[in-house]
Amino acid sequence: MKRAAFILVLLIGLLLAWAAKDFPTWGDPHAPASSSPVSSHFISNTGVDTEVPNMVTAVLADYRGFDTMFETVVVFIAGLAVISILRGGPTRRTRDREFVVDFEPDLIVTNTVRLIVPVIQIFAFYVLAHGHVSPGGGFQGGVAMGASFILIALSWDLKTALTRFPIERCFTVAAVGIVIYAGIGLLSMALGGEFLDYAHLAKVLPVSPEMARYHAMLGVEIGVGFTVSAIMFALYASLSTDGRMQDGL
């Protein structure tokens, strides 16, 4: 059985390697992705339409805003699903775990973490707020933010992290993130545009329509960051404790 699986994997690997030679070479100007009219439209119009230097963020949060909104909803629902499935199960405390972790937080580790957690969080805010100018954005900043709380949970214990970011607040923050995103979309609808058509926000903001799109992208990224950071921490808290939300690793 194992041998058959190995041969099957080898065959499929060879098939993929054989197919890979049809790919365009890296940086090929005639590659389908480079020659399509959509790419050239974005390359020539992003700066004119939105004043956002980072084209990736402009495509993600503006041109494809609907897609990103539901990506955020997917993260939210996935987090809720994991937590509710694990929480509903029987409490199997007695199962033998191979690891017995000693619960005394280490002095060196906790003091190092005490120093670097503020730096991580400020960096997360920077990545989030600077996402439309440099690489980064809501997802990356949100994950860095969630990771800082996971680091607290790893170096002290989960209880310490949960006093700083209670699990109920995780859900509130995650939902608020989606409400921010959808709210910006609905606001532009209320102002006479289509859903997520940020240019119409210029009617309430004292800026040009292009700059309105720039600022709305920041708002949208903040919404994404809220949801992702809260769900990342809640996922860790749920998975590391088998859904019990206490003791931790």
Next chain:
Amino acid sequence: MGLELFNTLILSLLVVVAVLSLWVRDLVVSAVIFAIYSFLMCLLWAEMGAVDVAFTEATVGAGVSTVVLIATIFNLKRKAKD
């Protein structure tokens, strides 16, 4: 020439690391090797100029998913049976 060498090195390391992560019995070691795989991918993305993707790979792939994997493994038996 230098870039070519870099690409070859990283791509061959990727294959080695991918096989290694399936080879080892200890699931924690396997998860850590997955993190190495993600970092190599991150380097590759950054070298291709897709810095946004590299950033996501570094934070999600190498960072949080490793932690989540290890958190799950600690609630299981550590060694794979076969």
